[in-house]
Amino acid sequence: MAKGGRKTIRIGLLGCGNVGAALSSLLTDPVGQATLIERAGVSVELVAIGVNDLTKRRSDQSWFPSHLLTKDLVGIVAREDVDVIVELLGGIEPAGSLITAALESGKAVVSANKALLAERGVTLERLAESKAVDLAYEAAVAGAIPIIRTLRESLAGEEIYRVMGIVNGTTNFILSKMTAEGLAYDDAIEQAQRLGYAEHDPSADVEGYDAAAKAAILAGLAFDATIGLEQVHCEGITKLRSIDLAYASKMGYSVKLLAIAERRGDGASVRVHPAMLPLSHPLASVDEAMNAVFVEGAASGPIMLYGQGAGGMATASAVLGDLIDVARNQVAGTFRAPPRRHASLAAISMTDLVSEFYLSLDVADEPGVLAKVADVFGSHGVSIRSMEQSGLGDEARLVFLTHAALERDVAATMEALNGLREVDAIGGVIRVVGDEQGDR
Numbered sequence: 001m002a003k004g005g006r007k008t009i010r011i012g013l014l015g016c017g018n019v020g021a022a023l024s025s026l027l028t029d030p031v032g033q034a035t036l037i038e039r040a041g042v043s044v045e046l047v048a049i050g051v052n053d054l055t056k057r058r059s060d061q062s063w064f065p066s067h068l069l070t071k072d073l074v075g076i077v078a079r080e081d082v083d084v085i086v087e088l089l090g091g092i093e094p095a096g097s098l099i100t101a102a103l104e105s106g107k108a109v110v111s112a113n114k115a116l117l118a119e120r121g122v123t124l125e126r127l128a129e130s131k132a133v134d135l136a137y138e139a140a141v142a143g144a145i146p147i148i149r150t151l152r153e154s155l156a157g158e159e160i161y162r163v164m165g166i167v168n169g170t171t172n173f174i175l176s177k178m179t180a181e182g183l184a185y186d187d188a189i190e191q192a193q194r195l196g197y198a199e200h201d202p203s204a205d206v207e208g209y210d211a212a213a214k215a216a217i218l219a220g221l222a223f224d225a226t227i228g229l230e231q232v233h234c235e236g237i238t239k240l241r242s243i244d245l246a247y248a249s250k251m252g253y254s255v256k257l258l259a260i261a262e263r264r265g266d267g268a269s270v271r272v273h274p275a276m277l278p279l280s281h282p283l284a285s286v287d288e289a290m291n292a293v294f295v296e297g298a299a300s301g302p303i304m305l306y307g308q309g310a311g312g313m314a315t316a317s318a319v320l321g322d323l324i325d326v327a328r329n330q331v332a333g334t335f336r337a338p339p340r341r342h343a344s345l346a347a348i349s350m351t352d353l354v355s356e357f358y359l360s361l362d363v364a365d366e367p368g369v370l371a372k373v374a375d376v377f378g379s380h381g382v383s384i385r386s387m388e389q390s391g392l393g394d395e396a397r398l399v400f401l402t403h404a405a406l407e408r409d410v411a412a413t414m415e416a417l418n419g420l421r422e423v424d425a426i427g428g429v430i431r432v433v434g435d436e437q438g439d440r
């Protein structure tokens with residue numbers, strides 16, 4: 001039980017894919033293990049690894065503990081000599097049932113499973129608290145970036161009014177390629193898949209669902225509230241065209257898929273959508289597959305954390321940080337109480353939000369079109385901040401930036417513009433975020 005006078009914390013690992021295999025290596029590397037014990041003051045031992053397929057090759061490292069692999073995941077959770085379960089399976093089931101069983105039997109749990117935590121996190125937290133054990137999930141949002149701990153601990157006394165994050169590396173990579181190289185959306189996806197940044201089926205990333213799960217987790221922690229996935233408005237990047245990204249660059253903006261959690265009075269707006277950020281905004285220069293989270297607090301002012309949001313080793317680093325924290329608590333006979341989720345925040349409807357907008361229209365190249373289009377904007381109370389016109393043979397493109405306008409007024413403007421004979425197509429409609437002046 002004791003190594004050099006220390007209690008050894010025994011770990012059961014569920015899943016040995018990208019993250020699980022990296023964590024197994026970190027935990028069993030003989031040199032790393034010694035350093036870990038010395039630096040963290042805890043002794044941890046990996047005692048079982050649950051997988052689906054025992055024939056799969058997991059690692060080239062000679063010390064990789066293949067002898068610990070088993071298909072009996074329920075058995076790992078039930079083992080009395082296991083202190084902590086690390087869940088790196090992904091998906092809702094069987095991960096949810098296994099974590100529930102682990103907590104019920106008094107084992108601490110570390111997980112990187114954003115989908116499960118967004119859906120059942122609050123229930124699992126309550127269960128963990130009732131059993132006086134830890135439930136830690138730093139790796140569930142933005143990989144290696146320590147945003148969960150920052151919100152829970154460092155900013156515990158802060159009145160946070162907005163969190164904005166680039167929390168999906170796949171979409172950030174695609175948008176970076178479309179912007180920097182003018183690639184069409186399909187070509188950028190193809191490149192992302194070839195380089196391993198996008199899955200064969202990229203829909204969870206490009207439709208914004210992955211970012212939406214992370215937005216729900218971030219909003220709940222930032223506002224001490226229970227925020228359900230159904231409260232998150234979600235738009236992906238599939239409708240974006242490189243021509244609109246090029247116009248955005250020319251106008252001094254960068255287009256990003258943002259997860260935004262904003263608090264207004266007794267309400268909260270939690271949403272994922274593409275947004276144009278002024279190039280001067282710190283998030284605008286977060287390119288390729290990198291992630292960043294920008295937090296704005298009343299006393300703290302702005303804070304930005306930047307780093308690798310995915311990748312086996314980077315994510316395993318966050319899991320290992322949680323594991324050490326949990327192991328230290330177990331040695332001390334304590335646990336970290338879950339966040340106080342006391343606020344009940346009404347969801348602010350998207351139609352009630354106010355944003356500046358970028359709009360591009362393909363129109364007939366004939367006299368009087370601009371006046372008709374401008375009239376539609378005016379009659380719906382949407383004021384134009386700037387306009388640019390370019391010719392395309394028989395057609396012309398009009399590109400507008402609006403002043404701040406209600407979403408529902410902009411939607412009504414779009415509908416009316418669609419009905420104009422002179423408007424061939426509405427190209428891009430992108431919200432402008434981040435250059436509000438004193439919007440609190």
Ligand SMILES: NC(=O)c1ccc[n+]([C@@H]2O[C@H](COP(=O)([O-])OP(=O)(O)OC[C@H]3O[C@@H](n4cnc5c(N)ncnc54)[C@H](OP(=O)(O)O)[C@@H]3O)[C@@H](O)[C@H]2O)c1
Nearest residue numbers: 015016017018019051052053088089090112113310311315
């Ligand atoms: N990859 C990243 O960069 C990243 C970043 C942040 C968070 N995460 C999160 O970390 C978790 C793990 O991600 P990953 O990329 O490592 O996933 P992955 O490569 O797909 O690995 C999943 C592992 O779980 C095992 N598994 C899945 N379902 C199982 C079942 N029903 N029974 C037994 N074993 C099962 C698989 O077994 P086999 O190997 O035998 O098939 C595999 O070893 C997910 O929640 C993910 O959202 C990942």
